[in-house]
Every structure is written in C-alpha cells, then in structure tokens.
C-alpha cells in the first residue's frame with residue numbers, strides 16, 4: 019500500500035532508534051503514516067536521512083522528550099493518531115546498575131503519561147517494547163508466555179517487568195485501551211539497504227555489534243564469555259531475531275489491535291525465531307556469510323548472563339499470524355553491510 023493523505027497515523031516514540039526506525043519502514047509499507055517522537059538521546063538525526071533514502075519521502079519527526087506532558091498533548095491533538103508504539107527507553111543493562119533512577123524515570127514515566135493521554139484523545143491501540151529479560155534463566159525451554167517471570171537481574175530488566183505491570187493494572191481498571199506487550203528476544207541485523215541499523219554508543223554490550231566492529235578492525239578481538247556452559251559447544255544460547263522481522267511483528271500487532279473490539283484488553287507475546295544459537299555458531303555463521311574472519315578469545319563467564327534462552331513462538335504465530343522469515347546468515351550479512359557503511 020502506498021502512503022496517502024488519509025493513512026492512519028501511528029505515534030512511534032523512539033522511532034529514530036534501532037528497532038523504531040525499522041518499524042517506521044514497515045508501518046509505511048503497510049499503509050500507515052508513522053509520526054516519530056525521539057529526543058535523539060540514543061540515536062542520530064542521520065537515521066531520518068536513512069529513512070528518507072528508503073521511503074523516498076520525509077517522515078514527520080518531533081525531536082522532543084516523550085515525557086513532556088504539554089508537548090505530548092499537543093502532538094496527540096495535532097496528529098490525531100489511531101495508535102502508539104512505545105519504543106523510547108534507555109536500554110544499557112550495565113548503565114542501569116550504575117544509574118537506576120535514570121532508568122526508572124525514563125522507562126516508566128513516559129509509559130504512564132502515554133496511558134493517561136491515550137484515553138483523553140480516544141486513542142485505543144498500544145504496543146509496548148518488552149523483553150525476554152523478564153524470564154531470567156527459565157527452568158524450561160523454549161519459553162512460553164506462561165513461563166513465570168523471575169526477579170530482574172538489573173534495574174533495566176526491572177523497568178520492563180514493572181512496565182508490563184503498569185499496563186496490566188491500567189487496563190484492569192478499564193481504561194479504554196487495547197495493549198500488547200511484545201517480549202523481544204535478541205534483535206540483530208539491519209535494513210537490507212544498509213541505510214538504517216544499530217548505532218551502539220561506546221563498547222557494544224551485545225554480541226552482533228561486537229562481531230561486526232571486530233571484523234571491521236575497530237576492536238582487536240571479541241571475548242566469548244565462557245565456554246563451559248551446559249550447551250552443545252559450551253557457549254551461551256540466544257534467540258536472534260532479525261530487526262526487519264521484528265518490525266513487521268509490530269505492524270501485525272497493531273493490525274490485530276485495530277481489528278479487535280473496542281474496550282480494555284492486554285496480552286503479552288514472545289517475538290523470536292524459536293531457534294537457539296550458540297555464540298560460536300553465530301561467529302561461524304558470520305564468517306561464512308561475509309567471508310570475513312573474526313578474532314576471538316574465550317574468556318571467563320560474565321556476571322548476570324543466563325546460560326540459554328529461546329522463545330516458543332506458537333502464540334505469535336497464532337495470534338499475530340506472524341513468524342520470523344529471515345535466516346541468521348541474512349541478518350549477519352545485513353549487519354555487516356551496515357557496519358561497513360559506518361566505518
């Protein structure tokens with residue numbers, strides 16, 4: 019569907035960030051008009067150039083903090099959106115331990131403001147970025163949505179669990195909002211055009227940006243944290259979900275919310291591939307997909323890492339009629355093409 023003057027508008031907080039920018043593309047492809055709200059505290063304005071290059075037109079962007087009640091009310095009034103996708107948050111686990119109040123404030127205050135503003139402006143559809151971090155190290159794999167949440171290992175993880183609870187309680191009090199919290203597993207990759215991708219600030223805490231930066235010579239070597247776990251090659255297992263597939267899951271979530279009857283509703287859905295990959299397999303797949311060698315050393319285990327976690331995606335398949343399409347090799351090749359553009 020192409021963009022027309024009448025496309026329904028969707029507010030996308032954090033829309034200039036990694037997952038938000040890809041979702042903006044998916045929204046336009048699905049016939050929506052995204053309206054970005056991003057204070058660029060963890061993104062660059064060049065993301066908007068990337069979006070323009072992909073879409074062939076500008077996307078409306080308010081360069082503001084989504085916790086400003088007056089500005090946000092003005093935006094709701096002016097744009098009259100039919101839905102909100104709330105990505106804006108701080109996400110660095112280590113920083114959240116050092117600055118917990120920054121995380122509780124920025125990850126929870128804007129969420130509550132949105133849940134107050136949406137009924138005031140008759141906006142019913144809400145998608146929230148949650149995380150598989152709420153499961154900790156689950157007793158059973160793969161992880162279903164019924165798997166009990168475990169106490170968070172960091173203030174960041176706690177903001178996701180509390181964020182879910184805030185939405186659940188607000189909906190239980192019958193605010194007229196239909197909400198879905200998507201529990202992402204490990205988002206990786208970049209848009210195949212290499213116009214948008216992940217912009218880690220400082221030393222990346224995630225595996226794939228570390229691999230691409232090492233392959234590019236920005237880092238001399240990658241440390242694999244532990245090879246003595248109870249997994250086939252001893253390294254940790256994660257479920258790596260391509261960011262383009264993840265973006266499409268948001269559009270499906272939004273469509274399902276729009277189709278659902280008006281009223282208060284809330285649900286949580288895992289978004290992953292359903293496959294667990296070891297760290298060494300990711301490195302090998304990267305080398306095979308790109309032809310570029312990655313220097314790595316085996317180091318000790320890292321505090322706070324869980325051994326393995328991967329999703330049961332039955333609910334996403336059934337409720338959202340969505341499943342991940344892109345292979346690990348494709349995601350890693352796209353992440354590499356994006357990294358080469360950044361060098």
Ligand SMILES: NC(=O)c1ccc[n+]([C@@H]2O[C@H](COP(=O)([O-])OP(=O)(O)OC[C@H]3O[C@@H](n4cnc5c(N)ncnc54)[C@H](O)[C@@H]3O)[C@@H](O)[C@H]2O)c1
Nearest residue numbers: 032035036037056057058059060061083084106107147149
């Ligand atoms: N990337 C992951 O591994 C991962 C995994 C699970 C969940 N999540 C969640 O998904 C969401 C998006 O993650 P991402 O990887 O795209 O992060 P990101 O940092 O790339 O994007 C977040 C964007 O929000 C903006 N932002 C932050 N606070 C803001 C505020 N108060 N007002 C306006 N803009 C603000 C930042 O500038 C940034 O552009 C976050 O809620 C994150 O916690 C991410």
